[in-house]
Amino acid sequence: RRRIVCTNRPSSSLASRAPLGSSNALISSTTGWENRGEDASENTPPILVAVKDNIVTSDLLTTCASALLQNYQSPYEAFVATKLCEKGWNIMGKANMDEFGMGSHSTNSFFGAVRNGEYSAGGSSGGSAMSLVDGQCSFAIGTDTGGSVRLPAAYSGVVGFKPSYGLLSRTGVIPYANSLDTVGVLAHSVEAAHTAFRAMNSTVDDNDPSTLSQESRNRAGQVRKTASDDLKKRAQHGVKNETRPILQGVRIGVPTEYNIIELQHEVRVAWRRSLSMLQDVGCTLVPVSLPNTKHALSAYYILAPAEASSNLAKYDGVRYGSREQPSDGVGDVLYSKTRDGFGDEVKRRILLGSYTLSSKAIDNYFIKAQKVRRLVQRDFNHVFSMANPLQNPKHFDLADMDESVQLDSKLGPAQVDFIICPTAPTLPPKLDQVLDQTPVDNYMNDVFTVPASLAGLPAISIPFKISSSSERYEPRVSAGSTSSIGIQIIGQYYDDEGVLGISRLFE
Numbered sequence: 001r002r003r004i005v006c007t008n009r010p011s012s013s014l015a016s017r018a019p020l021g022s023s024n025a026l027i028s029s030t031t032g033w034e035n036r037g038e039d040a041s042e043n044t045p046p047i048l049v050a051v052k053d054n055i056v057t058s059d060l061l062t063t064c065a066s067a068l069l070q071n072y073q074s075p076y077e078a079f080v081a082t083k084l085c086e087k088g089w090n091i092m093g094k095a096n097m098d099e100f101g102m103g104s105h106s107t108n109s110f111f112g113a114v115r116n117g118e119y120s121a122g123g124s125s126g127g128s129a130m131s132l133v134d135g136q137c138s139f140a141i142g143t144d145t146g147g148s149v150r151l152p153a154a155y156s157g158v159v160g161f162k163p164s165y166g167l168l169s170r171t172g173v174i175p176y177a178n179s180l181d182t183v184g185v186l187a188h189s190v191e192a193a194h195t196a197f198r199a200m201n202s203t204v205d206d207n208d209p210s211t212l213s214q215e216s217r218n219r220a221g222q223v224r225k226t227a228s229d230d231l232k233k234r235a236q237h238g239v240k241n242e243t244r245p246i247l248q249g250v251r252i253g254v255p256t257e258y259n260i261i262e263l264q265h266e267v268r269v270a271w272r273r274s275l276s277m278l279q280d281v282g283c284t285l286v287p288v289s290l291p292n293t294k295h296a297l298s299a300y301y302i303l304a305p306a307e308a309s310s311n312l313a314k315y316d317g318v319r320y321g322s323r324e325q326p327s328d329g330v331g332d333v334l335y336s337k338t339r340d341g342f343g344d345e346v347k348r349r350i351l352l353g354s355y356t357l358s359s360k361a362i363d364n365y366f367i368k369a370q371k372v373r374r375l376v377q378r379d380f381n382h383v384f385s386m387a388n389p390l391q392n393p394k395h396f397d398l399a400d401m402d403e404s405v406q407l408d409s410k411l412g413p414a415q416v417d418f419i420i421c422p423t424a425p426t427l428p429p430k431l432d433q434v435l436d437q438t439p440v441d442n443y444m445n446d447v448f449t450v451p452a453s454l455a456g457l458p459a460i461s462i463p464f465k466i467s468s469s470s471e472r473y474e475p476r477v478s479a480g481s482t483s484s485i486g487i488q489i490i491g492q493y494y495d496d497e498g499v500l501g502i503s504r505l506f507e
């Protein structure tokens with residue numbers, strides 16, 4: 001059906017990795033595109049989609065940007081890829097990324113770093129974001145485990161949507177951390193992201209046990225309907241606004257814990273302006289407290305490597321990868337030759353994960369992090385007016401909460417529809433700065449994206465531009481601009497349509 005025309009060549013040194021000026025966004029690409037869509041006519045161009053290289057496709061290799069999978073051809077196609085092809089869209093190429101999705105700047109790739117000019121494209125779906133920015137596709141598919149769709153979207157000036165966990169099938173998505181992995185969409189507009197999301201969410205996949213069944217979707221849909229009926233009632237009581245009356249009564253949560261000292265000035269300004277824009281169209285702003293946010297990043301960096309260390313056990317030269325001699329490490333050897341092909345960050349995560357799962361450390365690390373994850377989920381349930389459809393309402397009574405949580409919740413039970421905060425604390429850093437950073441500095445970029453991941457909530461990053469000369473609100477940014485600032489909208493579980501709906505305001 002399609003033919004490979006280009007395959008990126010790996011090289012070891014950063015200097016020779018990518019030709020100057022190139023974003024190095026694609027690892028492989030196809031040709032022979034056709035306009036096969038439902039609305040196709042002779043005059044409409046074919047719709048092209050870039051797919052992150054950890055999602056398997058039947059015509060192109062799937063490498064996860066890893067030396068170990070550099071020649072891997074999947075025998076089948078991912079569920080989401082099939083859905084895109086059924087729409088008549090063309091998978092035009094496989095996008096570069098951080099190896100196995102581990103990273104925040106798309107620099108940990110066997111095929112060389114993705115470049116957003118001199119700046120970080122964000123990661124790990126940086127290749128998906130830059131293939132859009134380069135105009136190579138209409139939208140791009142990525143995966144988001146702890147922010148990997150939203151962070152590149154924020155840094156590259158495009159829209160990045162991570163749906164609720166369990167909506168889009170993970171069949172054919174090479175796992176990084178199964179309990180967090182989510183397929184997401186990057187596009188130039190919310191509308192395009194919405195169209196792609198709907199295409200991939202059009203049917204339920206029975207082969208992925210972590211995908212919500214139709215029955216659960218129906219139940220969750222009922223909960224959502226109750227919440228939106230309530231919102232409509234509130235809207236009728238609001239002051240009439242000629243332009244956008246539907247937004248009367250919408251309550252926007254502003255999480256006080258996200259106003260951290262490290263927040264770059266421009267980011268704080270963008271956040272403030274996005275809030276006043278919402279106020280101007282009739283929304284009510286409500287300060288909310290998510291007290292466990294401060295522990296979310298640490299919990300994420302225990303849970304994700306733990307799951308990764310288990311997932312990556314299959315790269316043993318028998319099931320995946322190639323067997324080297326001598327096959328096993330002896331004595332002080334940490335990595336046998338067979339497993340030496342992983343990049344440094346992947347090796348670091350395997351070590352971290354193996355340690356936190358070891359019998360001596362598991363109680364103090366892995367189990368504690370699981371508890372923090374629950375508290376993060378509970379914080380969100382506490383502030384959203386819509387009930388979490390996955391939870392028994394009896395289970396999130398404030399009275400049952402730990403005393404520390406109750407004491408921290410000084411702001412009381414705020415009942416909001418959406419939460420708005422920045423996607424990242426800073427503007428995109430320069431690539432050479434990133435390469436000098438410690439791994440922990442790198443992890444800090446995810447501080448605002450991991451809470452929604454731990455709770456499995458739908459979240460979107462919308463590009464926002466602030467001009468230093470005026471206080472005027474300017475919602476559109478030129479893609480790839482280093483002054484783009486991602487504003488994140490988070491909704492209750494299964495309120496994906498609500499999140500996408502309110503995001504349209506920013507267009």
Ligand code: GLN
Nearest residue numbers: 101102103145146147148
């Ligand atoms: N930066 C985070 C990590 O390295 C998130 C990655 C992702 O969402 N795939 O784990």
